Amino acid sequence: MSLRYITRFAHYDAKTVEEATALLNKYGEKAKPIAGGTALMDILKKKYLPTPEAIVNLKTIPGLDQVTEDGGAIKIGALTKLVDLAESSVIKSKCPMIADAVNLISSPQLRNMGTVGGNLCQQVRCWYYVKADFFCYRKGGPVCYQPGGDNRYGAILQQKVCNAVIASDLATTFTALNASLKVEGPGGSRDVPIKDFYVTLGNTLKQGEIITWITIPEAPSKGSFKKFKIRKTWDFAVASAAVATTSKGTIAALGGVAPVVVSGTPDEVTSALGSATPLSMNKYKVQIAKTILKEAMA
Amino acid sequence: MSEEKKEEKKEEKSVVSRRAFIGGTIAGLVVGAAAAYGATTMMPAGPKPPVGAPKEAIRGKFISLTVNGKATSLWVDARWSLANTLRNSQGLRGTVKGCDYGECGSCTVIVDGRAMPSCMVLAIDADGRTIQTIEGVSEGGKLSALQETMIKHRAFQCGFCGPGFIMSAKALLDKKSRPTEDEIREALSGNVCRCTGYHRIVESLLIVTGQKQPLERISSGAIA
Known part of the structure; x- marks a missing residue:
């Protein structure tokens, strides 16, 4: 069998969240959780990140694959498959913009595998990052290759040390919906507003922590998600925009333009785009982002 | 003279030892193959965990x-993908591997009623599925209506993507009998599909669901 691809690792089936977090904490950086596996299998085969010593299977944890309505809030389990999220009656009736966003993610086959938590925690798709040949800043290397290289899909906003753009469409959608994430780890659980979850070089999950629930505090009265992609069938976003209006106001969020989701009131986001600092090859993305934001707000 | 003899002897010796070596290798291979063949019924010793591992x-x-209605129990390495396991351990070579990264869909199989690229599933995670x-698509040794229509309508040219397309189509038709x-x-x-035969593939699905009439020259038997 073609074992030349994948290096040996230990495999655990976690039965509870506590077991999973304890295992992930024990191995530290050298363990990776697996749920859908669509991103991790890529890492195992392409080896652009070191192969973990241990893989903790989260799919065996029961109860985290539900979408429920709790008062006015919508609670989504992190192990919900993307296809189940899109087909959920709660989502269809209360918040169809999530279903719209999910149906634009990847191919139907991969949506049958991928989970919500995995989508939120996925790696960026910068082509220097996902190649084993390049040891870029995000992987702990000396420099980001985008400014001096081919940066046509790079960031146009908030470039500090890394010019990769956030790949998750659900991150954009949930930011517009002002969601909060329940994060469980060895030190107990905490709630993180999704706005504070992402940082330039990844997310704020500490060692051993996993996302267990996503809570959307209020179903929007009006909301939409738009995505621009190069390939018509399925692709990662060149720019994506989500706008949601609730009783507390309107939040706009832009994905695919910066290492983190750019969010705020529609005016704030528009003015942020006005002062964009594109790289040498991606000036076109500014106009695409402006247009996609306008479409989402319409 | 004596030296020559010596050399001859030496050569003979080396030949013998080479033969012994080859024989030994073949025996080893046979044993290995037997162990792999018996993996479905008996438990091999299994790879040893490295020193220091918990x-x-x-x-x-x-x-x-x-698999295809037949319950099997088999030993899998944690690293094996479902595609590799089906092909190599179960001998189901119909599931072809294209890109091996879940992008081309040629290794699509139906897992619990849902189409998935089997190269992206770890076999160890598919326990109990x-x-x-x-x-398993053909019925009683005869091709299913879907396969028959696709062949008659020349949906595939080289056919490498065929199994993947048929499994994706079947997953759809199992859920919905008349999709738009x-x-x-x-x-x-x-x-x-690298031959870009998408049009004929979609058309044959429309024909098999009764939403479109097959071309006359195909239905009359004179294949296009």
Whole structure:
């Protein structure tokens, strides 16, 4: 069998969240959780990140694959498959913009595998990052290759040390919906507003922590998600925009333009785009982002 | 003279030893193959965990699968993808491997009623699942209506992507008996055909669901 691809690792089936977090904490950086596996299998085969010593299977944890309505809030389990999220009656009736966003993610086959938590925690798709040949800043290397290289899909906003753009469409959608994430780890659980979850070089999950629930505090009265992609069938976003209006106001969020989701009131986001600092090859993305934001707000 | 003899002897010796070596290798191979063949029924010793690894770590385990209606129990290494396991351990070579990264869809199988690229599933994670491969689509040794229509309508040219397309199409038709053209195109969007025969593939699905009349020269027997 073609074992030349994948290096040996230990495999655990976690039965509870506590077991999973304890295992992930024990191995530290050298363990990776697996749920859908669509991103991790890529890492195992392409080896652009070191192969973990241990893989903790989260799919065996029961109860985290539900979408429920709790008062006015919508609670989504992190192990919900993307296809189940899109087909959920709660989502269809209360918040169809999530279903719209999910149906634009990847191919139907991969949506049958991928989970919500995995989508939120996925790696960026910068082509220097996902190649084993390049040891870029995000992987702990000396420099980001985008400014001096081919940066046509790079960031146009908030470039500090890394010019990769956030790949998750659900991150954009949930930011517009002002969601909060329940994060469980060895030190107990905490709630993180999704706005504070992402940082330039990844997310704020500490060692051993996993996302267990996503809570959307209020179903929007009006909301939409738009995505621009190069390939018509399925692709990662060149720019994506989500706008949601609730009783507390309107939040706009832009994905695919910066290492983190750019969010705020529609005016704030528009003015942020006005002062964009594109790289040498991606000036076109500014106009695409402006247009996609306008479409989402319409 | 004596030196020559010596050399001859030496050569003979080396020949013998080479023969012995080859024989030994063949015996080893046979034993190895027998062990691999018997893997479905008996438990091999299994790979040893490296020094320093925690004892409870699982490097591979017995899983039970229902493949094409037949329940099997087999030992899998934790690293094996479902595609590799089906092809090499179960001998179901109809599931072809294209890109091996879940992008082309040629390794699509139906897992618990849902189409998935089997190269992206770890076999160890598929424990207890029901799997249908292209070998399970035909009914009683006869091709299914879907396959028959696709062949008659020349949906495939080289045919490498065929099993993947058929499994994706079957997963759709199992759920919905009369999908619209948009739904068909959406359901097949994870499959790539390098001959770009998409039009005929979608058309044959419309024909098999009774939404379109087959071309006359095909239905009359004179194949296009």
